[in-house]
Amino acid sequence: MSITGLQNRIVRRLRFDRSEIDWKPYLYLLPAFVMIAVFLAYPLVDTFILSFQEVVTLGIQGEKRWVGLANYEAVLTDPLFWRSAKNTIIFSFGMLVIPLFLGLGLAMVINRGIKGKSSLRALIFVPVVVPIVVAGIVFSWILSPNGLLNWGLTAVGLIERPIRFLNSIELSLPSVMLMVVWKRTGYYMVILLAGLQGLPNDVYEAAKIMGKSRWAMFRYITLPLLKPAILIVVVLGIIDSLRAFAHVYVMTGGGPSNASEILSTHFYKVAFSYFNFGKGAAYGFILFGMALVLSVIAIKLSGGSEI
Amino acid sequence: MSVADRLTGFLDTDQGGLTLAQVLRYIAVLIAVLFVLIPLYWMVATSLKDAAQIGVFPPNLVPDPATLEPYFEAWDTGPWGQYFINTVIVSSGATIGALAIATPAAYALARFDFPGSNPIYLLFMGLLMIPAQILLIPLYNLLANLGLVDTRLGLILVYSTFFLAFSVFLLHSFMTNLPESLEEAARIGGVPEWKIFGKVILPLVKPGLTATGMLIFVFTWNEFLFALTILQSEELYTISVGLQSFQGIHGATMYNQLFAMSTLATLPVVILFALFSDKFIEGIAGLEMQ
Amino acid sequence: MNIELNNITKRFGDLVAVNDLSMSIQDGEFITLVGPSGCGKTTTLRMIAGLETPTEGTIEFDGKDVTNASPQERKIAFVFQAYALYPHMTARKNMSFALEHTDVPEDEIDQRINEAASMLGIEGHLDKRPPSLSGGQQQRVALGRSIVRDPEIFLLDEPLSNLDAKLRVQMRAELQQLHQEIKTTTVYVTHDQEEAMTMSDRVAILNDGKLQQIDTPGVVYSQPANQFVAGFIGSPSMNFLDCQLDGSSKTLRTSAFSLQAPEEASEDVETLGVRPEELTIAPSGEGDLSAEVSVFEQIGSYNILYLENDDLDEELVAQVEGSNHFDPGERVDIQIDPTHIHLFDRDGDAVYNPPLPSKE
Numbered sequence: 023m024s025i026t027g028l029q030n031r032i033v034r035r036l037r038f039d040r041s042e043i044d045w046k047p048y049l050y051l052l053p054a055f056v057m058i059a060v061f062l063a064y065p066l067v068d069t070f071i072l073s074f075q076e077v078v079t080l081g082i083q084g085e086k087r088w089v090g091l092a093n094y095e096a097v098l099t100d101p102l103f104w105r106s107a108k109n110t111i112i113f114s115f116g117m118l119v120i121p122l123f124l125g126l127g128l129a130m131v132i133n134r135g136i137k138g139k140s141s142l143r144a145l146i147f148v149p150v151v152v153p154i155v156v157a158g159i160v161f162s163w164i165l166s167p168n169g170l171l172n173w174g175l176t177a178v179g180l181i182e183r184p185i186r187f188l189n190s191i192e193l194s195l196p197s198v199m200l201m202v203v204w205k206r207t208g209y210y211m212v213i214l215l216a217g218l219q220g221l222p223n224d225v226y227e228a229a230k231i232m233g234k235s236r237w238a239m240f241r242y243i244t245l246p247l248l249k250p251a252i253l254i255v256v257v258l259g260i261i262d263s264l265r266a267f268a269h270v271y272v273m274t275g276g277g278p279s280n281a282s283e284i285l286s287t288h289f290y291k292v293a294f295s296y297f298n299f300g301k302g303a304a305y306g307f308i309l310f311g312m313a314l315v316l317s318v319i320a321i322k323l324s325g326g327s328e329i
Numbered sequence: 330m331s332v333a334d335r336l337t338g339f340l341d342t343d344q345g346g347l348t349l350a351q352v353l354r355y356i357a358v359l360i361a362v363l364f365v366l367i368p369l370y371w372m373v374a375t376s377l378k379d380a381a382q383i384g385v386f387p388p389n390l391v392p393d394p395a396t397l398e399p400y401f402e403a404w405d406t407g408p409w410g411q412y413f414i415n416t417v418i419v420s421s422g423a424t425i426g427a428l429a430i431a432t433p434a435a436y437a438l439a440r441f442d443f444p445g446s447n448p449i450y451l452l453f454m455g456l457l458m459i460p461a462q463i464l465l466i467p468l469y470n471l472l473a474n475l476g477l478v479d480t481r482l483g484l485i486l487v488y489s490t491f492f493l494a495f496s497v498f499l500l501h502s503f504m505t506n507l508p509e510s511l512e513e514a515a516r517i518g519g520v521p522e523w524k525i526f527g528k529v530i531l532p533l534v535k536p537g538l539t540a541t542g543m544l545i546f547v548f549t550w551n552e553f554l555f556a557l558t559i560l561q562s563e564e565l566y567t568i569s570v571g572l573q574s575f576q577g578i579h580g581a582t583m584y585n586q587l588f589a590m591s592t593l594a595t596l597p598v599v600i601l602f603a604l605f606s607d608k609f610i611e612g613i614a615g616l617e618m619q
Numbered sequence: 620m621n622i623e624l625n626n627i628t629k630r631f632g633d634l635v636a637v638n639d640l641s642m643s644i645q646d647g648e649f650i651t652l653v654g655p656s657g658c659g660k661t662t663t664l665r666m667i668a669g670l671e672t673p674t675e676g677t678i679e680f681d682g683k684d685v686t687n688a689s690p691q692e693r694k695i696a697f698v699f700q701a702y703a704l705y706p707h708m709t710a711r712k713n714m715s716f717a718l719e720h721t722d723v724p725e726d727e728i729d730q731r732i733n734e735a736a737s738m739l740g741i742e743g744h745l746d747k748r749p750p751s752l753s754g755g756q757q758q759r760v761a762l763g764r765s766i767v768r769d770p771e772i773f774l775l776d777e778p779l780s781n782l783d784a785k786l787r788v789q790m791r792a793e794l795q796q797l798h799q800e801i802k803t804t805t806v807y808v809t810h811d812q813e814e815a816m817t818m819s820d821r822v823a824i825l826n827d828g829k830l831q832q833i834d835t836p837g838v839v840y841s842q843p844a845n846q847f848v849a850g851f852i853g854s855p856s857m858n859f860l861d862c863q864l865d866g867s868s869k870t871l872r873t874s875a876f877s878l879q880a881p882e883e884a885s886e887d888v889e890t891l892g893v894r895p896e897e898l899t900i901a902p903s904g905e906g907d908l909s910a911e912v913s914v915f916e917q918i919g920s921y922n923i924l925y926l927e928n929d930d931l932d933e934e935l936v937a938q939v940e941g942s943n944h945f946d947p948g949e950r951v952d953i954q955i956d957p958t959h960i961h962l963f964d965r966d967g968d969a970v971y972n973p974p975l976p977s978k979e
């Protein structure tokens with residue numbers, strides 16, 4: 023490089039340092055940062071501190087005392103926590119696995135060309151926009167002893183006496199899951215349908231010309247190409263399983279005797295029904311940790327899939 | 330196309346095309362549609378029954394007689410009008426709030442290359458993954474300090490923050506699709522920055538704003554946990570909290586009234602969805618496709 | 620306005636988009652940057668516009684350093700490949716948008732728009748929005764938007780590449796006419812050598828981020844500085860054959876034939892270049908070599924022959940008059956005028972070019 027070139031570069035460096043920082047994007051981001059700082063970051067720090075404390079006098083504003091890791095210990099030694107964790111895993115089948123398979127199947131059926139494709143897609147999506155409380159109430163009614171389902175099962179002779187679905191230790195969680203499947207299937211279908219429609223048609227035509235079977239096409243073309251979409255759906259499904267609250271709360275309240283308790287309803291009870299804010303905060307951080315670990319795993323997986 | 334062509338075309342698809350696989354496909358779709366519709370039908374049907382038909386087993390599949398009476402009866406038992414007004418205020422406020430804050434943020438991330446843009450984008454992605462309820466306690470605490478517990482404003486602020494990351498994400502994808510040369514043309518012309526954002530980018534990203542706004546509106550309309558926790562006075566309840574409390578008080582005895590109100594609570598979002606279903610689905614699918 | 624590029628280098632990470640480029644553009648000149656995709660021509664244009672900042676080197680406008688000046692400080696107009704019209708604004712609004720915040724009075728904005736519109740023949744379309752305009756009309760609106768700003772420099776980035784072939788030729792003529800009317804310094808980027816040749820005062824050929832040659836269309840065609848320019852300019856492309864110089868007899872030998880070497884030829888000659896139109900058909904037995912027609916392409920005003928000779932690895936392309944017809948498989952004799960050949964050395968640099976044709 024010539025001397026003048028070097029000079030130019032040095033001069034430009036200096037200039038860059040002084041004037042070339044563009045403040046505009048930071049300005050645009052400022053309101054969002056303020057919001058996040060006040061309503062997310064600060065509460066998060068606050069709850070972190072609270073998770074090592076015990077509220078001595080009544081109410082969340084009450085006097086506090088340091089208790090070290092006692093709150094975390096209290097959560098992790100609580101048998102109900104582990105029961106809720108197990109139930110959450112079962113629940114995630116309703117939130118994710120079953121509707122994902124149904125949604126994928128429906129997406130493929132609809133994508134294959136059926137009359138009224140877009141209105142069908144919209145119709146199957148409708149449960150997604152129905153308020154969760156309404157869905158819970160409706161399904162409670164359908165599943166009640168003198169409800170529609172019991173009538174149907176009696177009418178075809180499958181049962182003799184009405185089943186108390188929501189009051190049954192074995193059936194309360196699956197009952198909630200039935201509603202969740204109803205609400206989630208359209209959601210996954212729409213996402214996967216968008217993914218399917220984005221797949222290049224000529225790849226299929228080429229496979230057809232080569233005489234590949236439908237199964238081979240699905241296994242070796244559709245699935246690999248849909249993989250990124252499916253992965254993202256799986257991630258969000260897992261996190262939504264940790265997030266879901268009203269689903270259980272409205273239909274069973276976690277009962278009978280905690281048979282349908284999931285982490286988020288149990289957490290709510292600890293914090294707001296028993297007013298154990300310190301333990302609740304620790305519980306929250308344990309949930310946060312789980313979400314974080316699952317997210318990182320998911321991001322790793324989806325990142326790996328792009329290569 | 331001649332009539333004869335059309336006719337043969339029609340026959341082709343109807344006779345030659347209807348294979349076993351196709352029949353199975355139609356059956357699968359039919360089952361799915363029934364599965365979707367039966368609960369909705371049952372909600373509306375129950376809402377049209379008088380009290381005498383509620384405890385009956387076997388149930389009347391069709392209300393007989395059908396009556397709008399439960400709607401009027403329920404309306405008089407609680408401040409339902411107020412619930413609806415509250416929900417509209419909170420949902421609209423949250424939608425406007427989230428969009429107002431998220432749009433400039435998405436613009437910065439989508440259209441500028443600046444130190445820190447990638448980590449900030451990842452931060453927003455991470456926020457999207459936080460299970461919101463873990464913030465329940467500290468947020469409650471914060472709102473209590475600010476005197477915003479049991480206020481609609483408190484709920485609006487919380488919703489706006491929670492849907493912020495979601496909105497940034499969605500709007501970001503809409504904005505990155507715009508050609509860069511649009512802003513470059515304006516910058517070369519010396520158009521001031523606020524005008525590039527306000528007069529070039531915003532109008533072009535309007536479909537994205539509509540889709541995002543509608544999703545936020547529907548999600549907040551349906552939100553339950555935070556509304557339940559933050560709102561305590563009955564006159565501030567949103568419709569979801571109102572329904573849940575009605576169910577708690579009256580239980581199984583007044584299912585017709587409960588469903589009358591449930592139908593009313595569902596109607597606005599379903600109508601909104603029906604009117605803009607394409608935008609809606611595009612929004613949902615777009616978010617996931619990132 | 621003069622533009623001076625001094626040792627410009629632009630790197631994107633490890634990629635060197637523009638490599639030590641220097642050139643000076645005279646006031647009022649129409650200059651074209653041409654080259655294959657990825658050669659750095661658009662990056663160069665964007666650096667002149669201020670949309671990119673050079674990693675090294677400086678840019679001067681009329682002797683003033685503008686290397687770090689913002690686009691709007693440079694008083695330039697830029698026409699984008701996809702036009703970059705604001706789809707939600709009318710054509711008129713598109714043209715006035717950048718002027719609204721300046722101190723140009725409103726009636727003058729109107730007057731300028733109307734003038735530009737009549738110059739471009741789009742008076743009738745000013746109240747339409749871009750999506751309802753044809754490609755050619757959109758192109759004109761984009762040009763109009765640049766003209767009304769009364770810029771010191773026009774920068775155009777492949778503005779015709781989105782138009783169909785016929786419209787492209789028409790717009791080519793219109794752009795030239797426009798330049799003659801407003802006489803503003805214009806830098807035009809294209810990958811189409813024909814566009815470059817027909818429109819510009821001077822052509823700058825770039826490859827791999829480096830300037831290969833900058834000169835008038837006539838010179839770059841007849842006296843290409845190197846083998847890359849020789850091959851890039853002209854269609855069909857120049858024929859290249861391996862050759863050696865026999866110093867004692869001053870003869871050029873290829874694997875199939877020999878030619879009298881020009882005086883300037885030196886020992887390091889490696890490649891012989893002959894333009895297709897310089898391969899002439901000779902009466903049987905009188906040519907420098909005989910070859911078989913493998914493909915005959917009828918264009919109309921001229922025709923193209925693809926020729927094969929058993930002793931040559933390369934296929935030869937010859938351009939003959941439209942009245943000459945051949946069939947595949949036919950044998951023809953070819954003559955090469957030794958004064959109309961190009962010779963290149965090992966590095967591809969030109970060793971010999973024929974003299975420029977004198978004007979009649």
